Amino acid sequence: MTIIASDLRFFQSERMTDESDGGGRMSGVEIATGNTNGVFDDISDVDRAAGDCSIRKIYATVTSDSADKYLDAGVVVMKPPADPNASVLMFSTGSFYDEHDDLRSKVESSIVRGAMYSGYLWGDHSTGQRAITIWQRVTGELPGAGRRMELVAFDETRKQTNSQTIWLTKITEAVTTRTEGEIEFLVRRVTCELAEALRGEFIGTEPSLFDPGPITLKTRIYETRYNAGAFPVYGVQLLTGVAATGEYSIEVDSLYAPLIPTAFTETAIPDATPGGDSLAIVQSASTAVSYTTTADVVGPNKSLFAGSGVLPGSFSLVVSGASITDLGGVLFAAGVERGTINYSTGACQFNSGCPSYGTTSKTISFTPAAAPLRVEDTASQVVTVENRGFVWVITLLPVPAPNTLRISYRVNNSWYQINDTGNGQLSGADSSYGSATLDFTTGTVVLQTGELPDVDSEIIYAWGTAVNYITMPSGSLSPAIVKGQCANAGIIKGSVVVTWGTNELKDNDPDNLGKLQGTGGHGLIDYIQGKWYVIPDVIPEMGTEFDITYEYGDAKYIQQTITGSLPDTNGNVNFVLTTTPIQEGSIVIEAPVKSQELSSEYFESFSNGTTPPAETNEE
Structure with a gap:
């Protein structure tokens, strides 16, 4: 007997709810064509204001009495919702028995752990907290509302004990002054409200002059990114142009569709300039300084304070015949990475692979530098349909000072930022963000984005310069009167x-x-x-x-x-x-x-x- 259209039917699962046991096996309740709320509930006022992600499991089956085969079966979303704030996506797990929590885990598997975030959990956080506090350097990128990050906890043996993906719903920040010994430094306190309370204990750390090494942290904060290969998701987009027979391309408004809701919220940024502020590393002495020390400060996970800010490319530490130099904020010995250096503070942090030199005499040389906070210069390039691409070239004048250039671009309404590391090489928190090079002689920047920027968005360049600063001659200062x-x-x-x-x-x-x-x-x-x-x-x-x-x-x-x-x-x-x-x-x-x-x-x-x-x- 031939299979006819009326034999193709949809049936509800055992429990059509968003509870943990929702879903399950196929029931005998048919989803009638043309009826409302056969799959999803009505959108409540609360869900419309705050957003919601609802998961329902349904079954497609052939109900003919014969054993005929239905070849090339498929399910298609033929029409998008009339409400522009609602979207419908489909996926299949291939299982007849999985329930709501299994389906949610499948969706969450598309959000994977990325690079380590350039900020640190401030203090201890307990189960049930609806906000976390982060400290980071003032030059670091501020997280935005709607961002998803992952907290990962470790025990004393460096074994992972707990992790949780968090959704930031509101951000407040303030710059505060901290003191370590006799040295004052600035940090940014960022308070992030969460959509879901913490499900475990996460131990943080106090702000310090030196960035803590990953091995010393009991809680690390990671960026997250979407992994399209985790599982296929299917949706629908209306054509924005006529698609004639024989054409090889079609035009749609976007290749993306919202999967997890993001509410638009206002984040106050007080005492800020439209262009932003930058710590411009400028030379503060006409000659290099050099001194020796026997302090046990060079070794695995140890730190060294140079005594002042350091001009990029001028740092040298000689010990036991080995020479450690800097390149782009990284310390190298014979081409092997041994740590990092913060040029603005002169703080050196050695990694776990650095040899221990104990109290052996060490000779440290560098050109002193200062890091005055100044209003940034800015420039932008508009992304259009005609010029949209991966590679962008621009010449910035005045020429950016080392370690100050930031480039931001938008993909699918999310902003991505890469930064100069001090040697003209720009990179982001993750390699997928793209890269760029800066010529300090001409000011020419060559940018390669990680993805195609959004049409009608702008690629934004922000940087600091040293044109307002001069190096004073050496000698004693006039007395205070x-x-x-x-x-x-x-x-x-x-x-x-x-x-x-x-x-x-x-x-x-x-x-x-x-x-x-x-x-x-x-x-x-x-x-x-x-x-x-x-x-x-x-x-x-x-x-x-x-x-x-x-x-x-x-x-x-x-x-x-x-x-x-x-x-x-x-x-x-x-x-x-x-x-x-x-x-x-x-x-x-x-x-x-x-x-x-x-x-x-x-x-x-x-x-x-x-x-x-x-x-x-x-x-």
Whole structure:
């Protein structure tokens, strides 16, 4: 007997629910054509607002009375849902007995573990928590809402004990200052709310100057990525153009369809510039520095602080005939990777394969660098149907400084970012993100994306430059000066006492020139006008108060203004005071001085035969 269309029918499984035991074997309940809710429930207001993924198991069968074979059987989704926010996809496990949890595991198998995330779990997290806290460097990429990551826990023997794929629903972040020893450094605190509570214990770590090695972490955070080869999924897309007979290509709006819902949420980013901020590594000394140490800091999983930021490509550590140098943020010895270096802080982290050199003398050389935080320069390339491709070329001006260039591009509404490692080679958290090269001479960038970027999106370039910074010549800095003005004029000689902390200065100069002498520094007092200044031997802490006590009398003095007097060839100005006699130590000369560099004017006093210290930017 011939198989007819009415013999092809769909039947429900034993339990048409999203409970853990949903699905199962085929039931005798037919799914009638044209009836609603035969497979899925209605979409509730909650599901429409927050999103939902519903899995139903159904059976397709031939119900004819004969044993005829139905060749090339298949099931096709012929029409997409009318609601643009709903989508329908199909897959088959080939099993008559699997239930909802088995089906969910099959779906989740398409989300696989990727590269290790450039952030670390902050503190311990317990079962049932609906949020996690991550710390990362301020230059690291901020995770976005809707992102999926994996937490993996390890025991003391480095055996994996627990893992959970988490879905981030809301992100808040703040930059905070931490201190390790006497060194301050910045970290970004990222709080991530979760769609599902934690199902186990995950032990984190505290922020540190050095990035913790993977082997020392009790919980690692991994990126995730979609693995299309895990199992085939089938759907439907409407044509966006006419497909004529004989053509080899068709046009659809997208090759992608949503499988797991993502709600759009707003994430506040306070105190941020539209272009973002970048730590530009700039040279801070004209020559390299070199020193030796016998500290046990080079070995498996050990760390070393160079003493300051390091200019990329300038680091060298020589020990026992071996030379360890840097390239793109990685430390190599004879071509073998031995660790990493953070150029902005000078923190070196050696890996587990690094030999232990104990207390053997080590010679460390590098060119010092600083990492000022500055607003980034940006550029972009628009992706169109005509220019869409994998390879992109652009010339960036001004030329990016090493370790600052970031490139972001969008695929299927998800952003992917790659970063310069300091040597002009750009890579991402995973090799699938793509790669790029930067020529520091011309500023030319050649980018190869991991996938085709979305049409009507933009490829965004952001970088920092060193054009605003110069290397100052070596030498001692000008001393710190603290200036003040007494509330009264006509200060009595020998009565002045200036104190701050445990330091004290007095005007006990036998020459009566107003010199302030004592412990902690020196200074000068202008008895006539009550002006004073102090130069501390050690720069005081912020908020330090200076106290001055003195006696004063009647300030009777004559003021004379002299104009039109120009310096002679030796720089001297000659003039005559019109009133005599003059009391010794009472002359005050106040003259305008114009800065040759800044073209600004200021007035400084010369009193009692002593010249105050010159301003560092004045002549």
